[in-house]
Amino acid sequence: GQNIDQPTEMTATEGAIVQINCTYQTSGFNGLFWYQQHAGEAPTFLSYNVLDGLEEKGRFSSFLSRSKGYSYLLLKELQMKDSASYLCAVRAGRAAGNKLTFGGGTRVLVKP
Amino acid sequence: DAGITQSPRHKVTETGTPVTLRCHQTENHRYMYWYRQDPGHGLRLIHYSYGVKDTDKGEVSDGYSVSRSKTEDFLLTLESATSSQTSVYFCAIASRGYEQYFGPGTRLTVT
Numbered sequence: 650g651q652n653i654d655q656p657t658e659m660t661a662t663e664g665a666i667v668q669i670n671c672t673y674q675t676s677g678f679n680g681l682f683w684y685q686q687h688a689g690e691a692p693t694f695l696s697y698n699v700l701d702g703l704e705e706k707g708r709f710s711s712f713l714s715r716s717k718g719y720s721y722l723l724l725k726e727l728q729m730k731d732s733a734s735y736l737c738a739v740r741a742g743r744a745a746g747n748k749l750t751f752g753g754g755t756r757v758l759v760k761p
Numbered sequence: 762d763a764g765i766t767q768s769p770r771h772k773v774t775e776t777g778t779p780v781t782l783r784c785h786q787t788e789n790h791r792y793m794y795w796y797r798q799d800p801g802h803g804l805r806l807i808h809y810s811y812g813v814k815d816t817d818k819g820e821v822s823d824g825y826s827v828s829r830s831k832t833e834d835f836l837l838t839l840e841s842a843t844s845s846q847t848s849v850y851f852c853a854i855a856s857r858g859y860e861q862y863f864g865p866g867t868r869l870t871v872t
Contacts, residue, residue: 682860691851691863692804736804746809746817747792749861753803 651675653752655737660758661727669722669755671737677745683711683722684736686754692736696722724757732759764788767852767864775872780839782867784852786832792855793835795819795827797848798866804851810835842871 652674661667673681680699684692698704698713698720710723724731734754741748764787774780784793794809796819806819808827816827824846826838839846847870853861 691865694860694862697860738804746811747855748794748806748809748819749804750806750820751804753801 651739651750653737653739653750655735655752655755657753658756658758660760663727663729663759663761665727667724667727667757669724669735669737669757671720671722671752673718673720673737673739673752675718675739675741675750677741678715678739679742679747680740681711681713681720682738682740682749683709683720684738686734686736688733695735727759729759729761732757765852765854765862765864767850767867769867770865771868773870773872774842776843777841780842780869782837782850782852782869784835784837784854784864786835786854788854788856788862789832790854790856791832792861793829794853794855794861795825795835795837796851796853797821797846798851799848807837807850842869844871847871 655671682697683695685695686692696711698711703712708725713720734756736754737752738749766785768783795807796804798804805821807825810816810829828836850867852864855861
């Protein structure tokens with residue numbers, strides 16, 4: 650089975666840094682994805698990790714430790730437009746249709 | 762942005778009626794997925810397709826069927842809608858199993 654946990658909600662101040670943790674226990678692992686979803690909109694792809702370590706993409710970074718079943722998404726220099734839900738998702742292997750299993754999402758509220 | 766559309770975007774229907782949602786892509790991607798999103802449950806996979814006429818069930822497939830007769834179209838059918846199927850439905854596409862791109866969503870209300 651698949652179990653993915655992330656905090657429900659976080660609040661941070663504009664210009665600050667926020668770290669969103671994601672832990673997973675899955676029967677198969679072929680990569681971990683982070684998506685951003687603004688209220689009333691579709692999720693949009695942010696980052697992908699399949700090997701251990703840090704992937705940096707502008708103000709956003711994502712880290713993966715496969716041995717610990719752990720990932721985090723780091724948002725730096727927070728802007729008001731970063732207020733959204735952030736979804737962690739684990740991908741199964743090709744034999745399982747490359748399916749994604751999503752966590753419940755973390756709603757981030759950025760305050761002035 | 763990936764060329765993916767969903768229709769209708771909003772629908773209100775009565776319990777017991779059949780409903781079909783359409784997902785259309787212009788990217789020629791092999792993989793297509795249907796999800797539902799509900800408060801407290803996040804995104805959950807209903808069905809997916811890995812090619813024309815090749816489909817499989819996801820974690821919440823009961824009460825839903827799908828068909829894919831062409832690469833570009835993936836249909837989700839609720840044979841007899843129930844109030845528990847009130848939700849936002851997202852279609853997603855993927856090439857070679859990399860990141861999935863999501864359509865704009867369909868908000869379905871079953872009264």
